[in-house]
Each structure stands twice: as structure tokens, then as C-alpha cells.
Amino acid sequence: MGLFSTLSIGTRGLFAAQLGMDVAGQNVSNADVAGYSRKRLNMTADYRADGQYGQMGFGVDVINIDRMRDKMIDQQIQRQNQQVGSYQEYDYTLQQIENIFNEPGSTGLASFVDKFFDSWQNLANNPADISARTMVKTSADIMVDVFHNLSGELSNLKAATNEKLRANADSVNELTKEIFNLNIEIGSVEINNQKANDSRDKRDGLLKELSSLVDIDTQENSQGQISVTSNGNLLVSPVGSRDIEITTTTFTMPDGTQASNIGLRFKDSQKNYNPTSGAINGLFGCRDTIIPEYEEKLNTIAKALMTSVNNLHQRGYNLMGYTGLDFFNPNATGASDIALSESISSDVQNISAATGNQAYAAPANVFGAGALNFGVAPTFLSKTNVLPAAGADVARNVIKNSVRMVGTQPLTGLTATLVENVDYRIDYAHGTVQMLHAGYDGWQMNVDFQYRSGGFKGPGDNTNAVAIAQLRQGLTMQPDALGNPTNTYVQYYSAFIGHLGLARQEATSNLETRTFLVNQYEKHQDSISGVSIDEEMADIIKFQHSYQAAARVISTASQMLDYLLNMAS
Numbered sequence: 001m002g003l004f005s006t007l008s009i010g011t012r013g014l015f016a017a018q019l020g021m022d023v024a025g026q027n028v029s030n031a032d033v034a035g036y037s038r039k040r041l042n043m044t045a046d047y048r049a050d051g052q053y054g055q056m057g058f059g060v061d062v063i064n065i066d067r068m069r070d071k072m073i074d075q076q077i078q079r080q081n082q083q084v085g086s087y088q089e090y091d092y093t094l095q096q097i098e099n100i101f102n103e104p105g106s107t108g109l110a111s112f113v114d115k116f117f118d119s120w121q122n123l124a125n126n127p128a129d130i131s132a133r134t135m136v137k138t139s140a141d142i143m144v145d146v147f148h149n150l151s152g153e154l155s156n157l158k159a160a161t162n163e164k165l166r167a168n169a170d171s172v173n174e175l176t177k178e179i180f181n182l183n184i185e186i187g188s189v190e191i192n193n194q195k196a197n198d199s200r201d202k203r204d205g206l207l208k209e210l211s212s213l214v215d216i217d218t219q220e221n222s223q224g225q226i227s228v229t230s231n232g233n234l235l236v237s238p239v240g241s242r243d244i245e246i247t248t249t250t251f252t253m254p255d256g257t258q259a260s261n262i263g264l265r266f267k268d269s270q271k272n273y274n275p276t277s278g279a280i281n282g283l284f285g286c287r288d289t290i291i292p293e294y295e296e297k298l299n300t301i302a303k304a305l306m307t308s309v310n311n312l313h314q315r316g317y318n319l320m321g322y323t324g325l326d327f328f329n330p331n332a333t334g335a336s337d338i339a340l341s342e343s344i345s346s347d348v349q350n351i352s353a354a355t356g357n358q359a360y361a362a363p364a365n366v367f368g369a370g371a372l373n374f375g376v377a378p379t380f381l382s383k384t385n386v387l388p389a390a391g392a393d394v395a396r397n398v399i400k401n402s403v404r405m406v407g408t409q410p411l412t413g414l415t416a417t418l419v420e421n422v423d424y425r426i427d428y429a430h431g432t433v434q435m436l437h438a439g440y441d442g443w444q445m446n447v448d449f450q451y452r453s454g455g456f457k458g459p460g461d462n463t464n465a466v467a468i469a470q471l472r473q474g475l476t477m478q479p480d481a482l483g484n485p486t487n488t489y490v491q492y493y494s495a496f497i498g499h500l501g502l503a504r505q506e507a508t509s510n511l512e513t514r515t516f517l518v519n520q521y522e523k524h525q526d527s528i529s530g531v532s533i534d535e536e537m538a539d540i541i542k543f544q545h546s547y548q549a550a551a552r553v554i555s556t557a558s559q560m561l562d563y564l565l566n567m568a569s
Contacts, residue, residue, distance in 0.1 A: 003557050003560055003561045003564070004561075005058070006553065006557040007554060007557045007558065007561070008058070008059060009057070009058065009059035009553065010059075010550050010551070010553035010554035010557060011059075011550075011554060012046070012058075012059035012060050012061070013059055013060055013546065013549070013550030013553065014547060014550040014551060014554065015062070016041075016043055016060045016062055016546070016550075017543045017544075017546035017547035017550055018543075018547060019041060019062060019065075020041045020539065020542075020543035020546070021540060021543045021544070021547065023039050023040070023041045023065055024536045024539040024540045024543060025540070026039060027039055027531045027536045028531065028533065028536045028537075028540075030531065031531040031533060031536075034205075035201055035202075035204065035205040035208075036201055036529075036531070037067040037068055037069045037197065037200075037201050037529040038067070038068045038529050038530065038531050038532075039065050039066070039067055039068070039197060040065070040066050040067075040068055041062065041065055042062070042063040042064050042065070042066055043060050043061065043062050043063060044060070044061050044063055045057060045059075045060060045061070046058040046059050046060060046061035064193075064194065064195050065195060065197060066195055066197070067195070067197040067200065067201065067529070068528055068529050069200075069204075069525070069528060069529045070524075070525060070528050070529075073521055073524055073525045073528075074204055074207075074208075074525070075218075076521050077208060077211075077518055077521045077522060077525070078207060078208060078211040078216060078218075079211075080514050080517045080518045080521065081208060081211040081212050081518055082211050082212070082214070082215050082216070082277040082278045083277060083510075083514040084212060084511065084514045084515055084518055085211070085212040085213060085277070085278040085279035085280075085281075085282060086277050086278060086279065086281050086282035086285070087282065087507055087510045087511035087514055088279065088282065088511060089164075089279050089282030089283050089285070089286055090282055090285065090286060090290065090507040090510075090511075091504070091507040091508050091511045093157065093161070093286040093290055093291065094290065094500065094503055094504040094507050095504060096157055097154070097157070097290075097291070097294055097500060097504075098500060098501070098504055100150060100153040100154065100157070101150065101497060101500065103497045104497075109143075109146050109147070109150060109298075109301075109493070110490070110493055110494075110497075112139070112142055112143045112146045113143060113305070113472075113489060113493075114472070115139050115142070115143070116136075116139045116140055116143045117468075117469050117471065117472040118139070119132075119135045119136040119138075119139040119140075120136060120465050120468045120469035121465075121466075121469040122135060122136075123135070123136050123351070123353055123462070123465045123469075124353070124462040124465040124466045124469055125462070127353040127354065127459060127460060127461060127462040127465055128319065128459035128460060130348060130349070133348035133349070133351045133353075134348050136348070136351055137340065137344060137345075137348050137351070140327075140340055140344075141340065144338050144339060144340065147298070147302050147335040147336075147338050148335070148336065148337075148338070150298055150335060151295065151298060151299075151334070151335040151336040152336070154291055154294060154295050154298070155259070155295075155336075157291055158259075158261075158287050158291050161283050161286055161287040161291070162260075162261060162262050162287065164279075164283055165246075165262055165264070165280060165283050165284070165287075166246055166262060168213050168279055168280050168283065169244055169245070169246060169264055169280070171213060172210065172213055172214060172235075172244060172280070173241075173243050173244060175206050175209060175210045175213075176210070176228070176235050176236050176241040176242065176243075177241050178206055179203055179206050179207065179210070179226070179228065179236050179241065180236050180237075180240060180241040182199050182202055182203040182206070183203075183225040183226060183236070183238055184225075185199045186199045186200060186203065186223070186224045186225060187223040187224060187225045187238065189224075190223055190224040191223055196224060200224070203226070207226075207228070210228070211278065212278060212279055213275075213278045213279050213280055214230045214231075214235075214275035214277070214278040214279075214280055214281070215230050215231060215275050215276045215277040215278055215281070216228050216229070216230050216235070217229045217230075221238060223238070225238040226238075230273075230275055231273070231274065231275055231276050233266065233271070233273060242266055242267070242268060243266070243267040243268075244264050244265065244266055244267065244273050245264070245265060245266075245267045246262050246263070246264065247262060247263040247264070247265055247272075248260050248261075248262050248263075249261050249262075249263065253336070254333040254334060255332075255333045255334065255336045255337040256337075257336070261287065261288075264280070290503075294496075294500065295335075297496045298334070298335045299333075299334030299335050299336075300477070300492075301335070301477075301489065301492065301493060301496075302332075302334050302335040302338045303333075303334055304476050304477055304489070304492075305328075305338075305476075305489065306328040306329075306330070306332060306338060308471050308474070308476045309327050309328060309468055309471065310326045310327055310328055310330060312464060312467050312468050312471070313325060313326060313327040313351075313352050313464070313468065314326060314352075315352075315355060315464065316352025316353065316354055316355055316464030316465075317352050317353075317354040317355070317461070317464070318349055318350045318351060318352050318354075319349040319350075319459050320349065320350075322350075323352065325341065325343050325344075325350055325352055326341040326343070326344075327340065327341060327344055327351070327352075328340060328341060329341050329342075352464055353461065353462055353464050353465035354459070354461030354462070354463065354464055355461065355463040355464040355467065402448075402449050402450035403420065403426050403433075403447065403448070403449045404417070404447070404448045404449070405417070405418040405420075405423070405424060405433075405445055405446065405447050405448075406418070406445070406446045407440050407443040407444065407445050407446075408443060408444045408445075408446070409442070409443050410442070410443070410444060416440075418440070418445075421436075422436070423435070423436055423437070423439070423440065424436055433447065471489075472488070472489065472490070473488055474488060475487060475488060476488065476489060477489060477491070477492035478492060
């Protein structure tokens with residue numbers, strides 16, 4: 001070895017110390033940057049073979065700059081993060097449903113159902129009082145509005161879920177494109193056995209973000225490029241990324257309104273895409289399972305309330321002595337379209353607070369449907385086989401849905417069962433039938449029906465109002481195997497709200513557990529990849545001294561070389 005070798009050793013040491021200072025400075029500068037992994041300068045002693053002395057030191061050799069990170073921990077974070085994404089959506093949706101129902105509280109549904117039955121109890125105390133009847137109608141209108149609002153808010157929540165699905169699908173496409181671009185960047189660097197450390201940090205951050213949206217699995221090739229799959233479907237590969245797109249399905253709700261849901265599929269293959277975890281999976285679960293569950297429970301209450309009140313109200317008598325009237329619109333399908341019947345909306349005198357006596361079957365009442373009868377409204381009793389006694393009372397006390405009309409053609413003997421509201425229309429309040437078309441002109445009609453005897457007891461009768469008020473304590477919900485109801489409205493609704501609370505508690509607990517695990521893994525990862533300012537400052541001092549020492553070696557060797565050259569001259 002000679003002085004030139006010494007100069008080379010000093011120069012290599014100077015370069016290594018300078019590079020070490022750069023790495024330490026980079027670590028210090030990014031100490032607070034999320035996702036940054038601490039870098040470490042890997043060095044080894046260089047040497048060459050010498051015939052006289054064997055291996056001779058040739059200074060320091062810089063191998064590479066490596067990042068300090070545990071890949072296995074990253075994979076654990078991604079797995080847990082998928083669950084966090086799902087449970088975040090479950091927890092948020094259930095929280096919104098709790099806010100919608102707002103129970104217990106003075107603005108919740110239970111409070112307005114109570115007020116509705118309170119108004120019937122008040123009417124029972126004053127059955128002929130118009131103001132008491134108006135209170136029944138008003139409390140019913142308010143309760144109906146509450147049902148509408150609750151149903152509308154749940155529908156809006158589903159619509160918002162659809163919009164979040166749309167936004168998350170766009171995010172998945174953006175992330176997969178960025179991951180593919182980083183794949184290209186990393187591959188171009190690491191093909192020469194170098195390290196694309198900062199690009200890997202960026203890619204790990206994107207994978208973590210992607211894992212919060214969908215389930216992912218990753219595999220890495222020898223060039224550092226990864227393939228990402230989700231539920232068995234390829235999202236990213238070393239040669240490209242796949243886009244997902246929105247599909248829209250429109251359908252008709254039971255109340256006749258139009259609604260739509262969105263789905264996901266791959267743009268290239270048109271194959272449906274359903275992640276098994278992540279926020280998108282959670283959103284699908286909320287939209288298709290959780291929200292419909294509470295919509296159905298709300299509809300169950302609304303339908304049970306309509307049915308039970310209508311059943312009693314049809315038997316009752318209004319202030320004019322007519323019976324067979326519905327309180328709620330019988331064609332309503334649930335909470336979204338529950339409404340008062342037209343007769344109640346138009347006149348509170350039609351509220352049936354009184355009760356008739358026992359129901360009876362009437363003998364067949366035969367009449368001809370000739371040309372003169374078409375388009376007119378003859379009473380049942382204006383035909384042959386007039387019912388005995390009771391007279392007009394029987395005619396106007398016909399029980400709803402009890403009418404059955406069979407026609408016979410006298411010449412051919414052909415018979416046909418007629419359909420209500422297609423072939424004929426019944427006015428139950430007045431006990432009349434009206435033929436709707438001339439197709440049965442000349443036929444003889446057999447009309448079977450039930451009626452309620454005894455008739456109207458007068459405006460002071462409150463027995464039907466009392467019966468409807470007592471529905472609050474009656475068993476009307478959740479029929480058993482034999483069809484017998486087992487719960488009151490209050491019991492069913494309380495169980496419904498209790499179930500909602502437990503579901504929210506479970507979702508919150510699961511979210512907290514998964515979040516805790518992610519935090520623990522991240523702390524463990526941070527202990528490996530996080531930057532310690534104290535350690536970096538110690539490295540800076542170490543490299544500073546190394547730099548100074550290498551510079552001294554170069555300076556001393558240069559002086560010795562100058563001295564040697566001066567001697568030669």
C-alpha cells in the first residue's frame with residue numbers, strides 16, 4: 001500500500017460519513033411525517049488481496065440505504081384495518097338510526113302513539129263532543145306524520161349509503177392506479193438491486209388506506225412490485241390496475257314509490273364485485289340488511305296499528321248512525337304511506353265512537369241486474385227476498401268485506417262470481433250496491449252479506465272509543481305459532497328499541513376492539529420504523545467525527561505526499 005491508497009481510504013470514509021449525515025438528516029427532517037420509515041446506512045469494510053500481506057483494508061464500502069420496517073406487522077395492520085372499516089360503517093349507521101328514532105324522548109314515536117290513544121280515551125269521556133273528535137283526528141295526523149318522517153329518514157339514510165358507496169368506489173380506483181404507478185417506480189429502481197425506500201413508504205400508506213375500504217391480499221415479486229387481490233379478484237398487478245364501476249338497479253317499493261340501489265362490478269369483465277370486509281362491505285351490509293330490518297319493524301308497527309284500529313272502527317257507528325267506516329286508509333302498505341281514511345279526513349263526525357250489537361248472516365238477497373239497474377244504486381232490500389224486520393237498519397249496517405255476489409244467466413244457467421270494485425261497488429255506510437258495467441244485464445244476482453243488528457245507540461255511546469283506547473294495553477303484536485298475538489304495541493316497540501341499542505353497543509365494542517389492535521400494531525411498527533431524535537443526533541455526532549477523522553487522514557496523506565514530492569525535486 002502507498003500514500004495513494006491512504007488517500008483513497010480517506011476519500012471513501014469521507015463519502016460514507018457524508019452519506020451517513022444525509023441519511024440522519026433525512027430521518028430528523030421526517031420525524032413527524034406519518035408513514036415515514038427510518039432509514040439506515042448499511043456499510044461494510046472493503047478490502048483487496050495483497051501478495052505479501054494477504055487481504056488489505058481498502059476503506060469502507062456503502063452497501064445500500066435500507067428502511068427499518070416489519071412487513072408482517074404491516075400485513076396485520078391491513079387485516080385489522082379491513083374490520084375497522086366495516087365496523088365504522090355499522091357503528092355510524094346504527095348511531096344514525098338511534099338519532100332518527102330518538103328514544104326515549106318526547107319527540108319519539110312512542111310518545112305520539114301514547115297521545116293518539118289518550119285522545120281516544122278523552123273521546124270516550126265525551127263521545128258526542130266535536131272538539132274531542134277533532135283532537136283524535138289531530139293526534140292521528142301528528143302520529144301519521146311521525147311515521148312518515150321516520151320512514152323518510154330511514155330512506156334518506158339508505159340513499160346516503162348509496163352515495164358513500166359511489167364515493168368509495170371512486171377512491172378504490174384512485175388508490176389502485178396510484179399503487180400501480182408506484183409499482184412501476186419501485187420496479188425501475190430495484191431492478192438494479194437498489195432500494196426504493198420512500199416509494200415503498202408511499203405504497204404501504206396507500207395499501208393501508210385501501211384496506212380500510214375493501215379486503216386485500218398482497219404478493220411481492222423479485223422486483224419489489226406487488227399484486228393486490230380482493231375476494232379472489234385481481235385489483236393491481238405489475239402490469240396494470242382494474243377499475244370498478246357503479247351499477248344501478250331501480251325497483252318499486254310496496255307504497256308504489258320508485259327507489260334504486262347501486263352495486264359494483266369490474267369495468268373490464270362486468271363481473272359483480274362484493275368485498276368481504278372493509279368500508280364498502282359495511283355499507284352494503286348497512287343498506288341491505290341493517291336499515292331494512294328497522295324499516296320492517298317500523299312498518300310492522302304501522303300495519304298492526306292500522307289493522308287493529310280499523311277492525312274496531314268498522315264495527316262502530318259515527319254520529320249519523322253509519323257503520324263500516326275505516327279510520328286509516330286500508331290500502332296503505334306501512335309507515336311510508338299510512339294515512340287517515342278519506343271519511344275521517346273530511347269529517348270528524350265519521351269517527352265511530354259507538355258500537356253496534358251482534359253480527360248476523362243475512363239470507364240470500366236476489367235481484368236482477370237488467371238494463372234499468374245498470375249505473376244506479378239500488379239498496380239490497382229493494383229486491384226480492386227482503387230481510388225480515390230491522391229494515392233500513394240492516395241495509396246500512398252491512399259488515400265490510402262480507403259481501404259475496406254470484407250471478408246466474410237465466411237462459412243458459414251459466415254462473416259467475418263477481419269481483420268487488422271490478423263488477424260492482426259497495427257502499428257499506430249506506431248499504432247499497434252499484435253495478436259497474438252492462439256485462440251482466442239480465443242476470444239474476446245472489447248477494448250474501450253480514451250485518452250488525454241493533455244499530456246505532458245514539459251519540460252518547462262511547463263503547464267503541466273505549467275499545468280502541470284499550471288497544472294500547474291489548475295484545476296485538478308478534479303472533480305465536482297458533483297466530484295469537486303475544487305483545488302490546490309498547491312491548492314490541494320497547495323490544496325493538498332495546499334491540500337497536502344492543503346492536504349499536506355490539507358494533508361500537510367491535511370497532512373499539514379492532515381499533516385498539518390496529519393501534520397496538522402501529523405502536524409496535526413505530527418502535528421499529530419510527531424516528532428517535534436522540535438516536536439520530538447521536539448518529540449525526542458520530543458521522544461528524546468520522547467525517548473529521550477521514551478529512552484528517554486525507555490531509556495528512558496529502559502532506560506526506562507533498563513532502564515526498566518535494567524531496568524528489
